Amino acid sequence: MKNYVLILSFLLLGFYSCNKEDDAFAPPITAENTFSCKIDGELFVPKDHGGFIPLYGYLIEILEDNSWIITLSNGKNTLYLFIKKINNTGNYEVFASDGDQDFLYNExxxxxxxxxxxxxxxxxxxxxENIEILSYTNGQKLILKFDKIVLGSTTNNASIILTDGKLNINKETLNKDQ
Structure with a gap:
């Protein structure tokens, strides 16, 4: 009987100690080099740096006009943000994208x-809706948030809703410790 109690105890302990990806938490906006948002209510947080054109992680490209191309991936899904010509804090309206994921010619x-x-x-x-730029330094730092943005499928009438988005990036320190 003791053996059954021990085995049952270890099994229960194992189930409760497992880390599920769903149990991840959203980092605070004050945490440097972080992003999070909810996609249809489920938390999306990129994994740590995982390579170029990321298999997962963060990839930041800043163009000459201080436009930011931000690629965020958790290994399963990838979110691309393009913010055109950041020149002050405030709201930047999100417009229709062409679906090419490079944004190089987007206005x-x-x-x-x-x-x-x-x-x-x-x-x-x-x-x-808008992306709100809370703080930025040309070519180096960016802090932003958004409340709700709707994206539509390119193949059917489906849509997803992104909520509670927040990003804090410092290019100088991104991936330095990894």
Missing amino acids: KTGMEFTDNGNNIEYISLNNS
């Missing part, structure tokens, strides 16, 4: 999301 701020598990791409639409 307006946009977002894209790739659901790799279901092979579905979503793009920002015209009349989306």
